[in-house]
Amino acid sequence: MTSLPVVGLIAAMALVTYATRYTMIGLLGRLTLPDWALRWLEFVPVAAFTAIIVPATLAPQGRVDLSFSNHYAWAALICALVAWRTRHTLATIVAGLAAFWLLRWLGG
Amino acid sequence: MLAATRDSLPIWVGVTPVGLVFGLLSQQTELGVFGTLAMSAFVLAGSAQFIALSLLQASTAYPLIVLTTLVVNLRHLLYGASLAPHIQRLRPAWQRFLAFGLTDESYALTVTRFTRADATGSGHWYLLAANANIFTCWLLSTALGILLSGWVGDPAALRLDFALYATFIGLLIPHVRDRAAVVAMLVAGVVALLARDLPGKLGLLLAALLAASAGLLWDRLTVGANPRGRPSGKKETSK
Structure with missing residues (x-):
């Protein structure tokens, strides 16, 4: 429980x-609220999401890893491209997972 | 009420997979079935809940998770400020109830509606229906995700943790609408990477605070060319 x-x-x-x-x-x-405070608040989601995604995908084991074997980084890149082109959350999730599993299957 | 439900349909499609993934991933943490459902019902904030999951997986101290939740949800202040004039004449009990269901999605659905519906005074019913739709969808999809987690076997083997980052990317990119947001993103990424070894994921908070300030600073430094600045309070110019 x-x-x-x-x-x-x-x-x-x-x-x-x-x-x-x-x-x-x-x-x-x-x-x-003053205008600048409202504007500051608008940046918070972008800032928080990025602060999670970047270390988790570029340094999944704790140290920065940009080699091909870091599937997280490459799948995240594909994910970002799909998100940017489609602006569609579901399409992004599906494409990202497909890319991630494909990379894992290719790279072992 | 019906109009809001109809308008909510695309949101059901968008929110369901997110709730599903949340329900699935939550079962790798100490939340358990009851805790997960309670979190979806009472916190009702996708981004904050996902961030809480990743913090729980990293064994973060609970007070820091609460603090992060607060920071991540500060954007609700903006929605509240923007909707307040429209529900000002309602009784306080009504206002408190409507505030509970206020989410990115219900705000996005309602904010354009209020200006039109104000004449008939039915805008708050629309907001109520939008809130109810999103609440129901979020709770049901969370429950479905929990159910599915039993079938998936060892979730770690599937590396569903990437689904978390894919979801974040899908939620993040539509927020990046101008150069200032790109600046905030760059600063957040660099600071988070440099500060990743700080205890208790403090690096995340530090990065988020610095990045939002950097975005604002960029905005102020470049605003000279555009003295009227940006209209505040309104997000999403078109949908």
């Missing part, structure tokens, strides 16, 4: 997430 710390983790995650959703609605028009 789910342990107590995990229940606490989920509750805390739910709480901070709800806080981000409700805060601005609750504050209504009483406070307006």
Whole structure:
């Protein structure tokens, strides 16, 4: 069964997430974020996703590996190209997984 | 209500595989079946939940996962700020309930609608229906993913962890709409790579904070040519 710390983790995650959703609605028009702050917030998803993807795919074993045997890096590159051309999340996931498995099958 | 459900159909198609992968991957962590369903029901934030999974797999301390969740979800402030004027006249209980279901998808569906529906005052029903559709789809697909995880055998052998990165890439690229976003991406990548050995994935937070600031800085430095800057509060100019 789910342990107590995990229940606490989920509750805390739910709480901070709800806080981000409700805060601005609750504050209504009483406070307006300056333009630069809103713009800063717009970069957060891009920044966070990239910060996860890059080390995970370029250094899957902990050290930077750009050789052909690093399937993560090459499949991620193909994935990014498909995402860029199609702008379609599902197509990206399917193409990325297909590329990854193909590379693994080719490279052993 | 019906219109929102109809408009949500492409989102069902887009969200279902993401929820499925989340349900599948979650079973490699200590979340278990109940924890995974609870997270999808109460946190209801795809990006943050996926990031939480990868942090759990790296045995990250829980407080840091919560902090990362907060940072990743800060963008909701933007959606809230943008929708607030339209639901301002509703009772507070209504507002709190609508806020719970606010996601990237329901925001994207609703924000264009509100300007038109405002005249009839039915915009909040549309938002409610969009929220309900996304909630249902996310929970069902998570459950389906958990069910499938029993059939897949040893998920590590399939290297489904790559599905996580593929999903991230699929969610990331549409956010990259201008040069400032590319700058943010480059800074995030370089800092994250350099800081990858920091304990507890602190490198991720550091990279995200620095990268968002770099994007903003680039924006401000190049904004001279375009003094009116960018309209704030609105994302996705076209869909």
